[in-house]
Amino acid sequence: MNPRPFTRRGLLATTAAVPVAALTACNGVQGGADAAENDFPTRAVDFTVPFDAGGSSDLLSRAACLAAEEPLGQSIALTNKPGANGAVGLKELLSGDADGYSIALAVKSLFAITPLVVDDPDAVSIDDFRIIATLTNEAYVLVVHADSPYQSLEDLVAAPSLNYGTAGVGTGGQLSLALLFGLAGTEATDVPFDGGAPAVTALLGQEIDAVSGSLAETMPQIEAGALRPLTVFSEERSPFLADVPTAAESGYEVVVDQRRFVVAPGEVSDTVAGALVLAFEQARQDPDYQAFLQDNFMDVWEVEDIEARNHLSEAAQQYAQNVADAGLTLGDGS
Amino acid sequence: MDLSPVLTGFSVAFEPENLLFCLLGVTIGMLIGVLPGLGPAATIAILLPITYNLEPAAAVIMLAGIFYGAQYGGTITSVLLKLPGEASTVVTAIDGHALAKRGEAGSALGVAALASFIGGTASILLLSFIAPALAGVALAFGPAEYTVLALIGIFLVGTLGSGSLVKSAAAAAAGLLLATVGLDPLLGTPRFTFGTDQLADGIDFVIVAMGLFGIGEILYNLEHRDRPQSAVPAFGRAIPSRAQWLRSRLAILRGSAVGFVLGILPGGGATMSSLVAYAVEKRSAKDPSRFGKGAIEGVAGPESANNAAATSSFIPLLTLGIPANATMAVLFGALMLQGITPGPALMTEHPDVFWGVVNSMYLGNLLLLALSIPLIGVFVRMLKIRPGVLAPITIVITMLGVYSIRNNAFDMLLAVALGLVGYAMRKLGFEPGPFVLAFVLGSLLEGSFRRSMRIFGGDVTEFVQRPLSATLVGVLVLTVVVIPVLRAVRARQIDRATEPAES
Numbered sequence: 001m002n003p004r005p006f007t008r009r010g011l012l013a014t015t016a017a018v019p020v021a022a023l024t025a026c027n028g029v030q031g032g033a034d035a036a037e038n039d040f041p042t043r044a045v046d047f048t049v050p051f052d053a054g055g056s057s058d059l060l061s062r063a064a065c066l067a068a069e070e071p072l073g074q075s076i077a078l079t080n081k082p083g084a085n086g087a088v089g090l091k092e093l094l095s096g097d098a099d100g101y102s103i104a105l106a107v108k109s110l111f112a113i114t115p116l117v118v119d120d121p122d123a124v125s126i127d128d129f130r131i132i133a134t135l136t137n138e139a140y141v142l143v144v145h146a147d148s149p150y151q152s153l154e155d156l157v158a159a160p161s162l163n164y165g166t167a168g169v170g171t172g173g174q175l176s177l178a179l180l181f182g183l184a185g186t187e188a189t190d191v192p193f194d195g196g197a198p199a200v201t202a203l204l205g206q207e208i209d210a211v212s213g214s215l216a217e218t219m220p221q222i223e224a225g226a227l228r229p230l231t232v233f234s235e236e237r238s239p240f241l242a243d244v245p246t247a248a249e250s251g252y253e254v255v256v257d258q259r260r261f262v263v264a265p266g267e268v269s270d271t272v273a274g275a276l277v278l279a280f281e282q283a284r285q286d287p288d289y290q291a292f293l294q295d296n297f298m299d300v301w302e303v304e305d306i307e308a309r310n311h312l313s314e315a316a317q318q319y320a321q322n323v324a325d326a327g328l329t330l331g332d333g334s
Numbered sequence: 335m336d337l338s339p340v341l342t343g344f345s346v347a348f349e350p351e352n353l354l355f356c357l358l359g360v361t362i363g364m365l366i367g368v369l370p371g372l373g374p375a376a377t378i379a380i381l382l383p384i385t386y387n388l389e390p391a392a393a394v395i396m397l398a399g400i401f402y403g404a405q406y407g408g409t410i411t412s413v414l415l416k417l418p419g420e421a422s423t424v425v426t427a428i429d430g431h432a433l434a435k436r437g438e439a440g441s442a443l444g445v446a447a448l449a450s451f452i453g454g455t456a457s458i459l460l461l462s463f464i465a466p467a468l469a470g471v472a473l474a475f476g477p478a479e480y481t482v483l484a485l486i487g488i489f490l491v492g493t494l495g496s497g498s499l500v501k502s503a504a505a506a507a508a509g510l511l512l513a514t515v516g517l518d519p520l521l522g523t524p525r526f527t528f529g530t531d532q533l534a535d536g537i538d539f540v541i542v543a544m545g546l547f548g549i550g551e552i553l554y555n556l557e558h559r560d561r562p563q564s565a566v567p568a569f570g571r572a573i574p575s576r577a578q579w580l581r582s583r584l585a586i587l588r589g590s591a592v593g594f595v596l597g598i599l600p601g602g603g604a605t606m607s608s609l610v611a612y613a614v615e616k617r618s619a620k621d622p623s624r625f626g627k628g629a630i631e632g633v634a635g636p637e638s639a640n641n642a643a644a645t646s647s648f649i650p651l652l653t654l655g656i657p658a659n660a661t662m663a664v665l666f667g668a669l670m671l672q673g674i675t676p677g678p679a680l681m682t683e684h685p686d687v688f689w690g691v692v693n694s695m696y697l698g699n700l701l702l703l704a705l706s707i708p709l710i711g712v713f714v715r716m717l718k719i720r721p722g723v724l725a726p727i728t729i730v731i732t733m734l735g736v737y738s739i740r741n742n743a744f745d746m747l748l749a750v751a752l753g754l755v756g757y758a759m760r761k762l763g764f765e766p767g768p769f770v771l772a773f774v775l776g777s778l779l780e781g782s783f784r785r786s787m788r789i790f791g792g793d794v795t796e797f798v799q800r801p802l803s804a805t806l807v808g809v810l811v812l813t814v815v816v817i818p819v820l821r822a823v824r825a826r827q828i829d830r831a832t833e834p835a836e837s
Binding site for chain 1 (some may be wrong): 387472535589676678679708741788
């Protein structure tokens with residue numbers, strides 16, 4: 001990429017260190033940034049996408065990194081290391097150097113939903129990471145086929161029996177519908193597919209009655225009139241589907257969303273983290289990046305490290321509580 | 335049908351810049367197809383950043399070229415080295431490699447290139463005229479239909495090769511077992527993961543194919559290094575002879591039709607197409623015993639089928655926004671990054687992209703044919719390289735390819751371990767083909783069957799109550815029970831031979 005004057009980089013890093021040091025008191029205190037850290041970054045930064053190429057996480061990472069390269073003053077090299085809803089790539093990030101040259105994308109579902117399904121003694125914890133930048137908040141939407149008799153959420157939950165499709169075990173879509181039908185007392189069978197696209201395909205073919213999926217997976221079909229949205233599971237109505245009520249408005253307290261953010265290993269120094277934070281803060285203002293979010297139906301989530309951390313741990317507790325209250329076990333088909 | 339958008343598409347495809355990207359794409363595709371293990375999905379992912387600044391049509395023309403170019407290239411290593419890089423070329427390796435051993439590598443590749451060209455082109459023609467009408471086919475296939483389809487495929491695996499049926503069945507069973515590794519698709523319970531999340535998503539097909547075919551074969555050959563090498567046979571000529579053409583032309587036609595139809599099905603269509611095409615050829619041949627020993631129809635049928643399927647697999651992406659396979663998923667991403675959402679509205683909102691890409695495929699296939707015929711002479715010279723030199727190079731490239739799937743070193747260890755399994759299988763006379771194909775179809779079968787049962791509320795009879803799946807069940811019964819029994823009866827009546835019933 002285009003090289004930038006040496007001085008500007010140094011300046012960027014030092015100015016960034018101040019606010020960040022203040023807000024991340026929970027991280028290990030470093031004994032003053034040395035010269036090498038002040039120069040950060042002097043070479044390309046590796047960005048791990050712990051998901052397959054072509055998916056939402058991958059596309060978002062590409063758009064965000066592209067916008068962050070200029071403020072960072074270095075290129076960002078993207079690598080896909082998929083596996084276990086991101087756990088493989090993030091564990092590899094933690095096993096590497098915490099020098100800031102290795103960062104990654106992370107998703108909320110790995111920290112909040114996966115533990116409800118997979119019993120992994122070595123599971124990654126959000127405390128192992130430093131949150132560099134929060135990026136998106138993506139709603140799950142409940143859709144039915146356009147020819148379906150169900151016109152509203154009330155119609156759907158009153159159905160005598162239902163089959164619903166999800167993108168797989170331990171996805172937000174599965175959790176949202178399991179909780180909804182659990183609360184409503186609807187007799188509904190969960191049919192997990194191998195990803196969101198096969199689930200939407202099965203709904204288009206009317207093999208199943210409903211799907212809860214991300215907007216990226218469902219909006220093109222909603223806009224084409226092939227699928228009908230009944231409700232969204234976000235805290236507030238989605239700006240992309242302003243006419244569609246939230247589940248809470250209909251009396252079902254089910255709030256499930258997906259959030260994506262950039263992380264570095266927890267031991268990364270404040271100076272280095274500051275440079276990264278600043279670069280991604282500027283990236284979020286980039287018009288091309290914002291256009292990308294708009295095109296891909298992603299709502300912004302732009303908060304600071306501590307708030308993001310609280311949100312993630314609260315969500316994890318909330319989901320676990322909800323699932324326990326409803327007497328559900330994700331994956332048992334209830 | 336209004337032809338003006340189609341013609342606009344041609345003008346898009348013929349723009350000098352787009353022509354160049356088409357050539358670039360198919361050339362890269364062909365090269366990575368030749369390199370074992372390196373697949374189009376990983377390559378397109380690596381090349382995504384350079385498309386950011388291209389026009390959408392140019393970007394997709396190039397990336398699509400990589401995809402179908404890789405189908406041409408993949409045949410070359412399948413035939414020459416018995417190293418299929420894609421599930422869809424596993425079948426080609428059987429008779430193609432036998433032909434190469436007989437000294438007919440040149441004509442085997444020549445026929446394959448021609449079959450690929452015809453299959454690909456026929457498929458684009460069909461796509462252009464009936465794509466919108468066919469979008470529904472992908473939707474008519476639900477979990478029940480996929481279940482029966484996968485079951486047919488697994489039974490067809492038994493007809494592959496010339497080895498013993500019992501050993502093929504045993505290898506296929508082992509493949510099915512390996513397909514269960516990873517998280518249970520419906521319950522999320524870890525199975526055979528040994529507590530590591532490296533195996534949580536199961537094992538990628540390429541790792542299995544590279545281990546069993548590639549590394550296993552190389553180990554086996556190295557064992558025989560000290561033996562005097564059989565003289566390298568003549569390569570034959572790249573242009574197929576008249577006799578070969580007469581023998582393959584019907585196979586190519588049938589293969590193209592099979593490939594086009596099955597390719598539309600997202601998930602498993604392309605693999606099934608080459609398998610079905612092979613089975614059709616073997617069953618319709620006057621002398622099925624030639625198959626597995628170098629029957630040219632065994633190359634022509636599957637090759638035209640997998641190229642036709644590669645083309646028709648664009649249909650669900652371009653008309654419904656459903657990516658049919660991993661490569662299509664990355665192409666989907668490439669379009670999204672361009673601000674274009676592949677879906678029902680693509681054809682009307684971006685006709686230049688839709689028709690530009692579709693029409694560029696005619697050119698791409700023509701370019702590939704023009705590239706492959708002269709290159710065949712170059713590639714077959716690979717057979718002249720001493721195994722002591724060729725083997726380590728192949729291993730290095732294979733490992734690179736395996737690593738590139740997930741950028742994960744663990745996968746390389748897995749490939750080596752599977753290579754040892756492949757070596758042992760080879761020593762004991764088991765063929766890797768049935769193992770690998772059963773592995774691919776196994777996860778499709780399991781997931782689809784269990785989803786069907788949930789949808790049906792546990793009622794198995796629904797499989798014969800739905801028209802489409804009932805038809806498929808009929809096909810299954812016909813091929814697995816009725817035809818073999820009739821054959822056995824007829825054989826006895828004629829009292830000609832003691833031919834045992836197949837499968």
